[in-house]
Amino acid sequence: MSMAPRSPAKRRRPWPYPLRRVCQALPLVVVIAITNFFWLRLAPGDLADVIAGEAGAATPEFMAELRRQFGTDQPLALQFVAYLKRLVHLDLGWSFRYNESVLHLILDRLPATALLLVSALLLALLIGCAAGTLAAVSRWRAVDIAVSVLATLGFATPLFWLGLMLMVLFSAHLHWLPSGGMATLGVDTHGWARVRDIAAHMAMPVFCLAAYYLAIYARLMRASVLEIVGHDFVRTARAKGASRFRTVVSHVVPNALLPIVTMTALQFGTLFSGSVAIETVFSWPGLGQLSLDAVSSRDLNLLLGILFVSSLLVLAVNLITDLVYGWFDPRIEVQR
Amino acid sequence: MSRPVQFPPSRSLRPLLAVLRVAGKAPSLAAGTLMLLAIVAIALGARHLTAYDPMDMVGSPFIWPGTDAGFPLGTDMMGRDILSGIAWGARVSLEIGVAAGLLAAAAGALIGAVAGFYGGFVDEVLMRVTEFFQTMPALLFTIVMVVVVRPSVATIVLSVALTNWPQVARLVRAEALRVSRAEYVQAARVIGMSRPRIVVTHVLPNVMTPAIVMISILAGNAILTEAVLSFLGLGDPNVITWGSMIGSGREALQTAWYMTAIPGCAVLVTVLALNLLGNGLNDLANPRRRGAQRGVL
Numbered sequence: 001m002s003m004a005p006r007s008p009a010k011r012r013r014p015w016p017y018p019l020r021r022v023c024q025a026l027p028l029v030v031v032i033a034i035t036n037f038f039w040l041r042l043a044p045g046d047l048a049d050v051i052a053g054e055a056g057a058a059t060p061e062f063m064a065e066l067r068r069q070f071g072t073d074q075p076l077a078l079q080f081v082a083y084l085k086r087l088v089h090l091d092l093g094w095s096f097r098y099n100e101s102v103l104h105l106i107l108d109r110l111p112a113t114a115l116l117l118v119s120a121l122l123l124a125l126l127i128g129c130a131a132g133t134l135a136a137v138s139r140w141r142a143v144d145i146a147v148s149v150l151a152t153l154g155f156a157t158p159l160f161w162l163g164l165m166l167m168v169l170f171s172a173h174l175h176w177l178p179s180g181g182m183a184t185l186g187v188d189t190h191g192w193a194r195v196r197d198i199a200a201h202m203a204m205p206v207f208c209l210a211a212y213y214l215a216i217y218a219r220l221m222r223a224s225v226l227e228i229v230g231h232d233f234v235r236t237a238r239a240k241g242a243s244r245f246r247t248v249v250s251h252v253v254p255n256a257l258l259p260i261v262t263m264t265a266l267q268f269g270t271l272f273s274g275s276v277a278i279e280t281v282f283s284w285p286g287l288g289q290l291s292l293d294a295v296s297s298r299d300l301n302l303l304l305g306i307l308f309v310s311s312l313l314v315l316a317v318n319l320i321t322d323l324v325y326g327w328f329d330p331r332i333e334v335q336r
Numbered sequence: 337m338s339r340p341v342q343f344p345p346s347r348s349l350r351p352l353l354a355v356l357r358v359a360g361k362a363p364s365l366a367a368g369t370l371m372l373l374a375i376v377a378i379a380l381g382a383r384h385l386t387a388y389d390p391m392d393m394v395g396s397p398f399i400w401p402g403t404d405a406g407f408p409l410g411t412d413m414m415g416r417d418i419l420s421g422i423a424w425g426a427r428v429s430l431e432i433g434v435a436a437g438l439l440a441a442a443a444g445a446l447i448g449a450v451a452g453f454y455g456g457f458v459d460e461v462l463m464r465v466t467e468f469f470q471t472m473p474a475l476l477f478t479i480v481m482v483v484v485v486r487p488s489v490a491t492i493v494l495s496v497a498l499t500n501w502p503q504v505a506r507l508v509r510a511e512a513l514r515v516s517r518a519e520y521v522q523a524a525r526v527i528g529m530s531r532p533r534i535v536v537t538h539v540l541p542n543v544m545t546p547a548i549v550m551i552s553i554l555a556g557n558a559i560l561t562e563a564v565l566s567f568l569g570l571g572d573p574n575v576i577t578w579g580s581m582i583g584s585g586r587e588a589l590q591t592a593w594y595m596t597a598i599p600g601c602a603v604l605v606t607v608l609a610l611n612l613l614g615n616g617l618n619d620l621a622n623p624r625r626r627g628a629q630r631g632v633l
Contacts, residue, residue, distance in 0.1 A: 024464075028468055032468070032472070152611065152612070153604075153608070155607075155611050156556065157604055158563050158564065158582075158600060158603050160564060161596070161600035161603065164582070164586060164589060164596050165593075165597060165600065168589060168590075172590045172593075269470065269472065269473045269474060272475075272476070273473045273476060274475075276475050276476065277567070277568065291476060298483075303480060303483065307476050307480055311472050311473065314471050314473060
């Protein structure tokens, strides 16, 4: 029966863990590519139809010629091989809406999205962990309850709607913050003035994107700290005379952070999803807005390119987290 | 709670007291249930609550809430009654939430149970599939699916279920690993029961709890996803939903922000109710998680 324990020889690991992990990820990339191809085939109409549509009218001969050119008249298996070959060469196809290569478009927009994601993640980590720790160790029950209530609300709020509401308050009524874009149009600033300008434009989208993760981290950190606080080494730290503050900051928090690392990697895909809606609301010139443009102009090639690249990004983040895990907690290495 | 009741309550009050006692022990469960019941009542009573079709232009546009008795929540920029939209939108949201929640929980439970019980190669393959679905940014995947297939309630339900079952599968798999070593499973093997039959009759019933508890959280997720999709203009064009109301209200955001605020609050309250219910159920299912040790600090 399959439940029988494996022989010890089989259990010994043949390869170092990082290599094994990368090999596990490779089939995933192939599956993602297959799915992308499948979506392209499944969509009504092909590239030739799109071009013919753009041109207004086309003769059947012209369509056949186009299909021969793009290879869509070939058998499916051959098309798939050609598709894989192009992917390996990082050729994600051509966007007919922008008349540019898809990869180029994506790389163009990636920094804006990355800026948004990283800032939101840092903000959420910083405030979320602080709030969670405070809720767990505070002697006032009110703090604990306030954090829990805010976290529960954060889980339930539609982020894009929160963005719209903040826009009403801070842009339309108070005139404190610009309502969209990444920088003030028509003003060419440099140095600190530019940094300040971008920061003002970033404030609302970053906060909105961070809100949900703030809630997650606060809740997770609270539970994690509560668990750690019960351990003997905390008692020892207190007994040797470390202050409450010191015990929490240098003994409890570092040990409580591990589940947060795991969660961050797991949630990276969700974070990416969140940025699609937030970027649309605040007209942030990133990948999210690009994908919405692709949808409205029926540019499936571009849309799937974004899906492919973002999946790879999520995969890479997970891989890196897995690999640096041992650095966060050396005990993990032993179990592998 | 701990204080004993001095007088034995009259017989008719007893069930009520029992309910109150449960509510006191699990406030989040009670609050979530009450809120959800209210929303279900609004959804089911939409026909009686409002006289208007949510798609019809019935009044003059831009009536602010509370200024016209005929339109308690006002009208939007096309003169459609907002209260009707909220009430009829509740139906769509709840339908999508419940359907996607059930579907994701069922698929997750089945796949998780099979992976955990069979182990070995089957487990390895199923876990890779799970990883695959967790790697794809869920909303982008949903957008692609809606664009390629066709925006409809069914497509949205299916894609939300497709992107959400892995969480359930992981939870259930951990349980199934534990259950597959239990004595009653060993006994079932010894008497020669086939493996599929063991999964259905012994493993699944014992690992269903985390999946069932997850249904309401998943339903909340589904409602949020549907709201985002309709806001982006990718929802089912044949029904009015809270998301599409937010989307159309956005065009008048500067002057008439109530058009956006009201449907957003509806989404918030519904998802909050579902999350509270889910958390309450989770506490009931794992009682030892509550009342964690405070330690020496």
